[in-house]
Amino acid sequence: MDSILMIKGSVNYKITLDAGVFIFDDRKEDLTTFFKQSVKKPDELEEYTKAASQHWDREIREGAILPPTLKTEKKYEKQRLLTGTFGIPLNPFLMNAQIQPHAEEVQFVTATGIVTMTIEEANDAILGFSKDGKPLKEDGPIHVYYGDGSNENDPIKNVREIFIK
Template identity: 65%
Template sequence: MEAIVMIKGKVDYEITLDPGVWIFDDRKVDLTTFFITEQETTDELEEYTKSVSKHWEREIREGAIYPPTLKTERTYEKQRVLNGSFGVPLKPFLQNAGIQDDALKVEFVTNEKPFIISIEEANEVILGFSMQGKPLKEDGPIYVYLGDGSNASDPVKHIKQINVL
């Protein structure tokens, strides 16, 4: 099984996706809660600023020595990564590939028949890469979850390539 997926077709740049490194990606989402909680759009710069401000305030109050609660948070995050099911949004990868103006659809090439959706729907897709802490080796390397969650219990599997048509 190939662990690399290419984005090809009507794009300015062909992109190589390696799901094995997405566990370290800050854009990852928890698939166990993503489709059942209400999603809100956030400004990444605003979120970063709030995070840095919170960290700075903590250092001013408590010093640079990490309090026991921070150690507990790190342990919890490590356990969550080792046991969780995760995905990443497809949209940033499509943006980086530079979809050409005449492109209308996105095709997900599988072992069976291709799965084709519009560019708008593809921008909402979540690419699953981990199930219960394990990479998707047997029927992966990635799963396709539609943004509305309609296929959350039965994602498109065996994705070999992504073609922009």
Template identity: 55%
Template sequence: MELIIHITGKVNYQITLDPSVWIFDDRKVDLDTYFLEKKEKADELEEYTKSISKHWDREIMEGAVFPPTLKTERKYEKQKMMEGTFGIPLEPFILNAEPQEGAKSLVIEHNEGETELPLNEAFKLILGFSKHGKQLTDGGPVHVYYGDGSNHENPLKGIKQFIIK
């Protein structure tokens, strides 16, 4: 099993993906909850204002409450990384490869053959790279999930490379 994956084809830069380092990437998503959550693009400034307002109101009513110690937070994050099931969006990697003008689709080469998607749908793909804290060895190094979660129970496995056409 090849542990790295390439993005090639009609791109300005060929990209090599190494899923073994994504556990430290801030863009990772928890696949146990990702497809269950409602997808809404919220106004970040509005969300920030609401959260600060809520915090301020609580401090006025209850007094200041100090957060848990940093040591406790680190332990929880480490445990989550050791036991979690994670994925990462494919979009930033496609954007870094810079598809050339005229590129219309993404071909996913895998053990079962090839799957071709329009490029605008490829931006929504999620690459699963970890299951219960372990690298994917069965059908790995990544599993491909559609952005709408329609193949959540049966993702594309054995990914060899991505080709932009």
């Protein structure tokens, strides 16, 4: 239960987040390179279409049996998951919670106090959930990073709850 936290407050739906399952989410980002790359928000439909097209092309060319290169790719991906540092955007969770129109800020309730962001800042925020392949147990379950990476070396830690006010 240490990896569970809630989004609640001025929302239509309370959302329960389990940081332990974020590793399986396709929206995860590699935090070692995320803040170093140029800021460009991908078009999700375009990305999905490209991935589906590549998969279809590969299946037409090579059949449904995995060729040796795909086996190597899967092995590499597994190794990356076991040793990587990852985060996930907060925005999709805020959208699912449906923030009420009168809400003005997002409060991250931590073990030591409250850190406040505007809703716009929170929509760009990244939730770090693993470091070097391990969950954030000591000062987690998540770390919160500003979207611009200004707190990359000093994220908001020990977050227990996300409260929309």
